[in-house]
Amino acid sequence: MTINFWKDRIVLVTGAGGFIGSQLVEAxxxxxxxVRAFVRYNSRGDPGLLRLLPQEFMPQVExxxxxxxxxxxxxxxxxxxxxxxxxxxxxxxxxxYHHPAEVAETNFMGTLNVLLACREIGVKRLIHTSTSEVYGxxxxxxxxxxxxxxxxxxxxxxxxxxxxxxESFYCTYGLxxxxxxxxxxxxxxxxxxxxxxxxxxxxxxxxTIHLGxxxxxxDFTYVDDTIRGFIKAAQAxxxxxxxxxxxxxxxxxxxxLAHLVxxxxxxxxxxxxxxxxxxxxxxxxxxxxxxxxLAGKLLGWQPLIPFEQGLxxxxxxxxxxxxxxxxxxxxx
Numbered sequence: 001m002t003i004n005f006w007k008d009r010i011v012l013v014t015g016a017g018g019f020i021g022s023q024l025v026e027a028x029x030x031x032x033x034x035v036r037a038f039v040r041y042n043s044r045g046d047p048g049l050l051r052l053l054p055q056e057f058m059p060q061v062e063x064x065x066x067x068x069x070x071x072x073x074x075x076x077x078x079x080x081x082x083x084x085x086x087x088x089x090x091x092x093x094x095x096x097y098h099h100p101a102e103v104a105e106t107n108f109m110g111t112l113n114v115l116l117a118c119r120e121i122g123v124k125r126l127i128h129t130s131t132s133e134v135y136g137x138x139x140x141x142x143x144x145x146x147x148x149x150x151x152x153x154x155x156x157x158x159x160x161x162x163x164x165x166x167e168s169f170y171c172t173y174g175l176x177x178x179x180x181x182x183x184x185x186x187x188x189x190x191x192x193x194x195x196x197x198x199x200x201x202x203x204x205x206x207x208t209i210h211l212g213x214x215x216x217x218x219d220f221t222y223v224d225d226t227i228r229g230f231i232k233a234a235q236a237x238x239x240x241x242x243x244x245x246x247x248x249x250x251x252x253x254x255x256x257l258a259h260l261v262x263x264x265x266x267x268x269x270x271x272x273x274x275x276x277x278x279x280x281x282x283x284x285x286x287x288x289x290x291x292x293x294l295a296g297k298l299l300g301w302q303p304l305i306p307f308e309q310g311l312x313x314x315x316x317x318x319x320x321x322x323x324x325x326x327x328x329x330x331x332x
Contacts, residue, residue, distance in 0.1 A: 005235055007032035012077055014038040014068055014114060015087030015129075017048020019190045020182070020226060024085060025050065027227050029057045038077050038088065041065040049189050068110030071117070078117040082124045083234055086114045089159070092193050093133070093279070096155035107158035108165065115169045115177070123176070127234050128166040130181040131159050132219070132247065132288045142291035145181070145243050152283045163243070170241040178239045180229055183247030183290045187223030187310060188317035192325055195254060196220065196311070199261045200318045205327040208270045209262070212277030214255030217287045219247040222310030225303040232299040239298060247290020248303045260308075264315055 011028055015021040016037030028035050039047055047063055066073035068088045078084060089107045090096070096103040111128070118126045135143050136150025151157030169175040186196040195211070195218075202209040229246040233239060252260075255271065262269045278284075295301040305313075318325070 004032065008034060009083060010034045010036070010081045012036045012038060012081040012084045013087065014077075014085070015089060017050050018087060019049060020185055020223060021087045022049035022053065022189060023187075023223055024087070024227050024230055025061065026053050026057060027231065029060050034062070035060070036062045036064055036077060036081065038064045038066060038068075040067055040088070052189060068113055069105060071113045074113045075117045075120065078114070078121050078123065081121070083127070084114065084118055084123050084125075085127045085129075085230060085234070086111065087129045088114075089129070089162075091131070091155065093153045093155045096153055096158070097280075097283075100154035103154055104158045104161075107155075108161045111162035111165055115165060115175065118177070119169060119173055119175050125234050125240070126166075126175065126177040127230055128163070128177055128179045130163050130179050130243065131156070132181060132183040132245070132290065133285060134160045134163060134181070135288065137285050138287040138289060141287065141289040142249055143245070143289060144291040145245055145294055152285055153279075167241070176240040178233045178241070179243040180233050181243060181245050182226045182229070183219040183221050183245065183288060185223050185226040186220050187314050190223075190314075192327075192329070196257070196314060197318055197325070199258050200265070200315050201322070201325045201327040203258075203261050203265045203267060203269050204319060204322065206269070208272045209258055210272050210274035210277065211254060211258060212274060212279065213284055214253070214258070214271070214273060215286070216254050216284065217251040217289070218254065219249065219251050219288050219290045220307055220310075221246060221248050221303055222305035222307070222313075225305055228304075229295060229299070229301050232301045236299050242298070244295040244299060244301075245290045245292050246295060246301070247292050248307065249290055249292055250307060251287070251289045252307070260311065261315070264312060
């Protein structure tokens with residue numbers, strides 16, 4: 001990492017109260033950046049997972065509450081910023097089955113607002129967040145950035161649209177936007193909406209683990225590695241208009257993952273297939289396995305945390321924060 005690259009730079013992070021966003025805020029603060037944290041407004045004044053930041057960082061965060069669907073709010077947040085990391089989105093696939101309009105509006109129109117604001121104000125770089133879900137079930141593995149995009153859920157379709165909007169703003173207006181495409185990030189602070197904390201919380205507190213499709217395969221990347229990818233994508237020269245996979249190039253079957261967690265928590269736990277957790281057949285993404293060579297070549301990025309080590313760190317964190325979880329409840 002370039003020495004002092006981020007010192008005193010004004011940076012905006014949308015979706016700053018989320019799992020990845022809150023830890024990106026923390027990493028940028030540690031590098032000396034002035035961070036504006038854009039979080040979705042709620043009447044409780046709850047900053048989301050930013051409340052878990054080390055106390056010495058909280059006074060340094062400029063907290064802005066709003067909604068990415070509100071263009072004036074986004075314009076106000078972007079004003080004066082050199083770099084924008086756009087992570088604000090509704091990310092739950094099951095939620096998108098029930099509320100496709102809200103997901104589409106937030107993820108597509110919200111991204112359009114960020115693009116419009118960044119173009120108007122003239123940022124140095126916008127880092128747009130994609131997802132491996134845009135690839136759908138792998139047609140070939142490993143999946144490179146040229147793999148066809150397949151909208152197998154309203155969520156993935158909304159993100160495909162957002163990605164294409166970002167691409168269009170680069171091609172049409174020369175907006176300096178770079179897209180990063182994480183593959184199944186996991187780690188501390190993640191909710192049980194995601195499969196790894198769902199498995200861990202149940203394995204720690206229950207006699208059964210309820211899961212959906214046990215045969216799906218995923219490429220899991222530890223959150224620290226994903227965040228390094230975001231930061232490298234922002235720092236690298238000449239990467240405007242590019243898209244980078246952030247994955248490990250290693251896959252694991254969900255059923256095998258569950259057995260591995262059970263082994264590591266050292267409790268006798270049974271695995272049960274829960275029909276409520278099964279996705280519609282044509283919507284289920286069976287396999288995601290990243291080809292990360294482009295990020296390695298152009299960004300100098302590679303995953304540093306082995307999967308088993310990251311899993312142990314995540315188990316340890318969840319074990320000490322069980323009060324934040326509702327074990328066994330199916331979270332959309």
